[in-house]
Amino acid sequence: MMALLSQRSFVFTLATILIPLCFALNADTYSQRIMTLSGIYAIAAVGYHLVFGRLGALSLAQGCFFGLGAYSASLMGVHFGLSFFVCLLFAIGFTALIAALIAIPVLRLGSHYFALATLGIAQLTLLVAINWTKVTGGANGTYGVPQPDLFGKTLSSSTEILLLVWFILALAVGLTFWITRKPFNYQLTLLRDLPEIAASSGIDIGRWRLKLFLLSAVFGATAGALQAYTIGVVSPATLEFQIMVSILAMTVIGGKNHPTGAIIGAILLTHLPEWFRFLETNYLIAYGAALLITIIIIPNGIVGIFNNFIINRVHHNLKSLLEDGKKIISYPTGLSLKIKNVSKRYGGITALKNFSMTLDSGQIVGLVGSNGSGKSTLINIITGLQRHDTGTIKLDDQFIEDAASYKRSEKGIARTFQTSLHSYDLNVFEAVLACSRNNLGIEEREQKTHRILQESALISRAGVMTNQLSAAEARKLNLCMALVTEPKILLLDEPAAGLSSAEQNFLSNQVRLLAQSGLSILIVDHSMDFLLPLADRLICLNEGSIVAQGLPEEVLTNSKALESYFGMPKS
Amino acid sequence: MLETGIQLFINGISLGCAYALITLGFVLVINAIGAVNFAQGDLVMAGGFLSVVFAEFIIANNPHPITGVGLFILPLVLIGMACFGLLFSMVTYTPLKSCPPATVFISTIAAGLIIQHGINAGFGPEPQIGPALISSGTLAIGTLTLSKQQIAIIVSASFLILCVGFLMNKTQLGRQLRAAAQDPEVAETIGVNGAQCVALTFSIAIALAGAAGLLLSNQFFITTSDGGLFMLKAYIAVTLGGWGRLDGAVIAAIAIGLFEVIVATLVSYILAEALLFVALLLILLFRPSGLFAEAIQRRT
Secondary structure: OHHHHOOHHHHHHHHHHHHHHHHHHOOOHHHHHHHHHHHHHHHHHHHHHHHHHHOOOOOOOHHHHHHHHHHHHHHHHHHHOOOHHHHHHHHHHHHHHHHHHHHHHHOOOOHHHHHHHHHHHHHHHHHHHHHOHHHHOHHHOEEOOOOOEEOOEEOOOHHHHHHHHHHHHHHHHHHHHHHOOOOHHHHHHHHHHOHHHHHOOOOOHHHHHHHHHHHHHHHHHHHHHHHHHHHOEEOHHHHOHHHHHHHHHHHHHHOOOOHHHHHHHHHHHHHHHHHOHHHHHHOHHHHHHHHHHHHHHOOOHHHHHOHHHHOOOHHHHHHHHHHHOOOOOOOOOOOOEEEEEEEEEEOOEEEEEEEEEEEOOOOEEEEEEOOOOOHHHHHHHHHOOOOOOEEEEEEOOEEOOOOOHHHHHHHOEEEOOOOOOOOOOOEHHHHHHHHOOOOOOHHHHHHHHHHHHHHOOOHHHOOOEHHHOOHHHHHHHHHHHHHOOOOOEEEEEOOOOOOOHHHHHHHHHHHHHHHHOOOEEEEEOOOHHHHOOOOOEEEEEEOOEEEEEEOHHHHHHOHHHHHHOOOOOOO | OHHHHHHHHHHHHHHHHHHHHHHHHHHHHHHHHOOOOOOHHHHHHHHHHHHHHHHHHHHHOOOOOOOOOHHHHHHHHHHHHHHHHHHHHHHHOHHHOOOOHHHHHHHHHHHHHHHHHHHHHHHOOOOEOOOOOOOOOEEEEOOEEEEHHHHHHHHHHHHHHHHHHHHHHHOHHHHHHHHHHHOHHHHHHOOOOHHHHHHHHHHHHHHHHHHHHHHHHHHOOEOHHHHHHHHHHHHHHHHHHOOOOHHHHHHHHHHHHHHHHHHHHHOOHHHHHHHHHHHHHHHHHHOOOOOOOOOOOOOO
8 A cells, every 4th residue: 555655646646536526516406417317427437447548448338237237237236136346247248258258359459450349349238238228128118217325225325326336436436556566567568569578488378368358357347336226227228339438438538557547538528518519419529629630639648648657667666776796597498498390381481391400508509591581580589489380399397388477587588679668668778677577576576677777778778768779779778678477498580780889899709698598599690790609509591491510610611602692602 | 922022132332332422432532641630420410411501492493392412412522521521631631741641530530529519600510411313213124123322323323433543543643643643753753743743632532422412311310420330340340441542442342331231130239230340340450450451642
């Protein structure tokens, strides 16, 4: 709790709940009704921000969850006379179940198909609600939904209902903060902006997506149930696209990356029809205009304006941790990587053909070959970002070729990426922290992050946003993100490309030290000046097959290697 | 029996042709900017209302009672909506061109809301009936009687589809549009003005939506809340036909129209709708990257 209170963002959120609530408590019944509606939509929007803002997934199912919650709770209340609390729990359970069923096929879809699939499900649900007249009451809906009751007492005054709704909102926000607490918030940003790095840094993307999708469904259902109980009727209107669009608009206008944004957006937009009364039932024009203006002028919403104030960037309070000289990073030694007969084809093109190699502890192996010879494909296959067609990959005596990417990272395989990867919403420290091992406490994770940045001479840039780094710094950061997972096997994809010779020297020293401490390292690079003095062994690839391997000087004099890679004519 | 079957088939094809126009515009924008234009359905509806207004104006200013002014209005609607398309792209796309595609998705949702409820504020929620394309009547071929109206819809939609096909495949302008869609940066380096290409694509796409609105507005009436379903059908057609493929999208859209008419006539319209969504979800379940190969790499 104290830790939460020390976060500016939490205090800010608390204020956006308490201040409007205080005003509402002293207001007239009509204003209280509108604030109740604000609270209800805020719950749904906080749920939606988890999927849309945090995961970056364009879901159009939040309105559907809202309607499912409204229907399941109120039909239980009307037909079985159960208490509000029981109905609410039923609605949450039922909606979560549906969401879980939807999640299996839908969560793996690419963004456009995801949007369409969630929209299709929402439309189907609407059709069911309209046409299953016997149960739902059809197009007219079901009237006579009871007022909410708590501990046997019916909440009839608008103040009581207002308090109930805003209390539940506070719970939802608290749960959101807990789930997305440090360092998970950084992991979420990483998996949204750079899913490949996240997966190869031990972050289980599938689990996060499922978790937040289900949570959004739970919040949506809660909001729907509260709405039906507040207005006393449930009708297909709760499932219509307007609700979805309203929740979307609230989340975007308030600020999609923060729960506070959802609350601010909900309060603003539920009051908007009051301010634009001349539009009458066409108040959605105002929603549309507000949404359009927001996304053009302030894409991160209202909260985005205060971002620097709300979000404490973490590196500042760590100065004291530095100077103890203790070795806190350990690279467990003694693991080897054995790749046997791995093949991979893309359509008609052979990327790898019966590739085999062994990487022993403490060894540095260089992999050379012209562009398209299969080097990056190999690294992608070892880390699990791509599936191979045949062959085995063994880490010591464990076969890992079927394991998910994040599992391979947990077992000790780390990599860097060839392309410079920029995340937009993390600073250097946070990006490395996000990749640190999940089984450690937060303090230990911060210490390790700090030490790694120090060893890589990047600590002075700890507070810089990742998209402001130079190309060389971005490569360093990429290496730090790999090292902080405390790997046993390290795969470097063109680490020296674009580095000056001084920077290359720094990197080779670092790599040599890592190998001495027991790491097995595979380096793909084109720079022979960098690779030759460093590598214990060199492998030359051409069109997916090994043409030469052995000591660097042997490979350099091998005629096949000379021909295929170094471009020299046959002598 | 055979006659009913053929009549049903013609009905389905004519609805499908109108869907094909919507879908063609939808997919052109997807290819040009890598994002979905969520307002495409509302623009169809807007085109329908524009036709209603044009028709009323013409009929009110003509001393002789006339019917079937649709074919005369079609070019006016195309031009009007194409101009509106330029404005539309200036508002919803130009300020956001460096943002991720999801942003444009949202700006078009917003624009759709404004269009739908703006027209609703002007005309109200009651269905409006648009002009017939030609004066009504039937065409007798042997024992077969066909509605001239349907034939006119099929002919004019096919003509527009062929025009777009010709423009995209056979003209220098089309080659430029496709180049700009495929790789805007490289296209810029060889002298293609990317911004102009996107604006032009929007304007073609929205003109097509408007034409579809005119074609649909007589037989099916037009209501301000119709947009969502039009958009959804175009979206489904693009998924079925292979993301980004013009030919696939047109064929899928015609198939959807045909399917809808046949199921709706034999059983019920609701079943047709429901089956369409179920089919979509099943396809996405078993083929997460769409039914056919994607023509372009997704950029998201």
